[in-house]
Amino acid sequence: MPDRHGDDRDDEVLNDLLIQAGSRFDAAGVRELLPGVLAAPEGGDAEAWMALIAEAPSDALRGALRALRVEIAGGPAAEADHAARLAALRAELGRRGLGGFAVPHADEHQGEYLPLRAERLAWLTGFTGSAGIALVLADEAAVFADGRYTLQVQTQVDTALFAAQHLIEQPTAAWIAAHLPAGAKLGYDPWLHTEIQVAGLRTAAEKAGGELVACPDNPLDAVWSDQPPPPIAPIMAHPLDFAGRASAEKRGEVAEALRAAGAEAAVLTLPDSIAWLLNVRGGDVACTPLALSFAVLHGDATVEWFVDRRKLVPGLDAHLGNGVSLRAPDELGAALDILGQAGKRVLADPASAAAWVFERLRAAGASPVEGVEPCQLPKAKKNEVELAGTRRAHRRDGASLGRFLAWLAVEAPARAEGGDPAGGLGEIEAAERLLEFRRGNENFRDLSFDTISGAGPNGALPHYRVTPESERRLGLGELYLVDSGGQYLDGTTDVTRTVAIGAPSAEMRERFTRVLKGHIAIATARFPRGTTGSQLDTLARAALWQAGLDFDHGTGHGVGSYLGVHEGPQRISKVPNTVALEPGMIVSNEPGYYKEGAYGIRIENLVAVIEDEARPGDERPMLAFETLTLAPIDLSLVEPALLTSEEIAWLDAYHARVREALAPLVDEATAKWLEAATRPVAG
């Protein structure tokens, strides 16, 4: 480790190493790059970023890069002073003649995971939930979050600075209408809201006698002095062995659909669409291999990709081919202007594209065509290579989960019975152990989301994230719910198992079995082409309804192929959705039941939509689900008397499949446990 930082001699050594490695960067270039690297998550491989520097860095170069990274990262950040931050923002608003400003939890891509740079809501208020918005006026301010985060807001936010509001029960629009002074200008960043959201803010501001004003130059960014830069993580090719279809073929197909819809170009703002379309994967945000960027797809199937070139690993140009031209991110506006000047009909999706895109297109004279993002549907329909990949990934992932569950079956009761000075196995250790089992897997890259590891009452919070403060020990007679997934090059997994530590109560068994009946009803559903997930949702709930129970989340979400663990456009939900389930789509099947303050139950497998085998008498082509996830369902929680013989047959057949698939992949102790855990229920 060097004893002096950043001096000339160090950079000289680094320069030599970089030249030896054939790098396109010199030391100064690497210094310039590193703040962006630090603004990206570490991901599964903390040194993956070095691929940006050289294809095969020597050990010496690795060491030097590691040191430089430590140097640039600097010490721990100072304690946040939210009062000072709020005051600075208000002063800036005052300088700009604004009476207020909206700070949503959002980035330019309306993504689920934000880069550090876009964590404006957390920076300003301290609130780190995955959804919310702050409204800052001259004399008051409020932070809005939904019911999941009521407690978290109280813990994280200084409510002397920000009134805590319930996003659904006290919506922002009503608050603006009631609090914005007449004549005041309410600012918003058009990059961070969709058109629909802007319309809501505008109506509210006008109701208050105020005005809504776009601020493309975000006033919060102006006062956030140490705001991280945009993240820089390597963008790699996603090879045909995993992607299954060439980018040129995909671009041709989507371009044809564009033309059929009467558009001449489409603005792509969703990084997962771009990743799919170009067969690339990045690392700019946590848990999802996205490269934050924009693209314009033209009717001739060419793409202009607005991306920081420094993120491309050496050789990626060749992978992209001639149909893709690279442009700097800040050239997007000029490109839209050109489309506008040519009077082109340009498609953008009002549900996901930033309002900025529409405003710019209109200002430039283009005719924006409002339409569904054109990559979403073809991306959702996985091809045979992707399906084969996800089946492989699910076998490996199931083996890891099996090893974890086998370990847990011994460890948790033993430690709960007094063998542990801490009072039992903790939720954090359990989650870490599960990650360890996954980490060794072929093609494993990262978790697909932060593991939900909840014991007892913590399991009753469907979106629980364990912290040292919230952590509980797994106690005897309690349920433990673990919802986790991995990002593998060949597929994305997402699985929930609920297990009893020691002996469960009769009520737990009864409710678990009702959840299982719902799970089986989805797993065995047979439905005609054209059926939507909204139509199937009730099958997952009917057994709970009979007992006066229900669960307050969707039954299933779409899942990507080494992409987002949540993707559209299909889903299984009581919320109306007009997208038909089509062969190749992957969705989760995850009914649950949550008893507040007591325990939570969820049984989640991923399933793929398949064409069902024809049966004699069939009049219509029928679809069905193939269950992809392979892991035992805790039989100590199953009450066979509540199951029909068909349901028992499904459970036994599933367990036989799990046993057969996983036994060859696990150690002997796990195999033995697996044998018992998957024993048949029927006679």
Next chain:
Amino acid sequence: MPDRHGDDRDDEVLNDLLIQAGSRFDAAGVRELLPGVLAAPEGGDAEAWMALIAEAPSDALRGALRALRVEIAGGPAAEADHAARLAALRAELGRRGLGGFAVPHADEHQGEYLPLRAERLAWLTGFTGSAGIALVLADEAAVFADGRYTLQVQTQVDTALFAAQHLIEQPTAAWIAAHLPAGAKLGYDPWLHTEIQVAGLRTAAEKAGGELVACPDNPLDAVWSDQPPPPIAPIMAHPLDFAGRASAEKRGEVAEALRAAGAEAAVLTLPDSIAWLLNVRGGDVACTPLALSFAVLHGDATVEWFVDRRKLVPGLDAHLGNGVSLRAPDELGAALDILGQAGKRVLADPASAAAWVFERLRAAGASPVEGVEPCQLPKAKKNEVELAGTRRAHRRDGASLGRFLAWLAVEAPARAEGGDPAGGLGEIEAAERLLEFRRGNENFRDLSFDTISGAGPNGALPHYRVTPESERRLGLGELYLVDSGGQYLDGTTDVTRTVAIGAPSAEMRERFTRVLKGHIAIATARFPRGTTGSQLDTLARAALWQAGLDFDHGTGHGVGSYLGVHEGPQRISKVPNTVALEPGMIVSNEPGYYKEGAYGIRIENLVAVIEDEARPGDERPMLAFETLTLAPIDLSLVEPALLTSEEIAWLDAYHARVREALAPLVDEATAKWLEAATRPVAG
């Protein structure tokens, strides 16, 4: 019968009779009234119109009025010459500088049943289906209808004049875009389209380089020389014994909801809403007791009712009370102008109000508030008096249907076996017989829709209407499907039964039983508050899906209380619908199966949403359905081996209820048949 018509002496006699009866009309007034009376359907009572003339007309007055009606009705209409009509319309379009005109199957209220005056599509093209549109250009014309009517269009329309188009597969917008000459003006009557429909026409016309032009003065009406006048049928009070809630109370509640929605008034264009709100019933269209009219509800709960005063039976003013002011129908525009000049926020429903309403409001300077029609939801939630009424009506209706089914069980096979020179019982006679059984019932007023009476392959047409040309005889080994309903003062019924004539095939039994499983799944559904009919629809289909079967219509529609047999806003359908089912709502439960060219199956009961009895362990308030319809389900079509024990228990309990309720109301022979027809399936 007088030998001379319309002479002075006859009118003198009539005048005397009118004076004696205390009528508000003299003979000349009655002469003026009668064309409107003739433009209304006869309904269940061909002389109901006489209530307009006098409260208790003497026999002599009745005779004179009957004679005058015959005189004014004149002889049968001349054969329609559609070529001449089309030519006349084109000439009129030419005079107005129009290149085309849209002729939808619609009236000013977007109603299901049209008054004669609004049968423009039938007048022009000959097509009498319940949905469709004609587009007339200078050199070509087309008529558009959906798949139900493909055959009917071929039969009724001269395709040398009008190209027959499939409404869904060859939509009007695409046809306009392809056929309207550039620069041409396409006219539409803003009274006959909603705003959404107008927007579609406009986009299409502009795509063709043409222009869409509103024609408030309908050019077809200008050339339809003997177009009937608006119908004049008596508007009667719907007494509190049936309505359950006073109009003033309803108006107060809806006005409060209006104010809460930020509106100061609402334009009501749906006659069933007005009937409900004012507790009145009319007779302007077939099968539904509607008074065609408009209303404006003000925020202070007063109503301006735009209605032809001549339709009000004597004494109705007192029933209406002070909160309702009567205005002539043609004063609606001026009233909207006044609202506009006062800058009022006026609610209208873009899904049901004529585009004319929005155009007029905007022209007058009002701020139209687009919102859901404010009476629809409160009207749908029947009160206890309405529910008690419908239970009574269903008992009477069930007794009639029971008598019909008992008669059919003997008559149909006997006549099919050769006892009938015509080769068996015909569909028309069967429907007439069923009407006869209903006609004698207390409070019976009319059918609630034209009876669907389909034997064999005719039953496979879900919307079949028998004609002398299409009629079939009920044959042995065939299924007979009869879907019918009555309008009773205390409730509206709608019921379908499918019965086997002779011995059914194993396939018929299997499919009938699958339909029955779906029916039972809806009948026994238990669901939390907030659940929509869209969420329940799949329960009706799952058993069919397992066998690769389905049906192509909704599972259930809302039903009014002595009002429309189809009403919103709730329904049970795979089409997304966000309206939650609420206690008091009535919907049909009518899964089916149709084998083209062979047979049709449908089992339909009406059900009311109720609060379900709490069960131990319930965590949420649960809703369920109470089945209202009482009629045996043909056990010869039930295959018990396909039913679960719970399903058999439902069927037996339902049949026990049917037997108990109907036996006291029917003759001995029917009671005996009923005993057998409702025998338990279990053990």
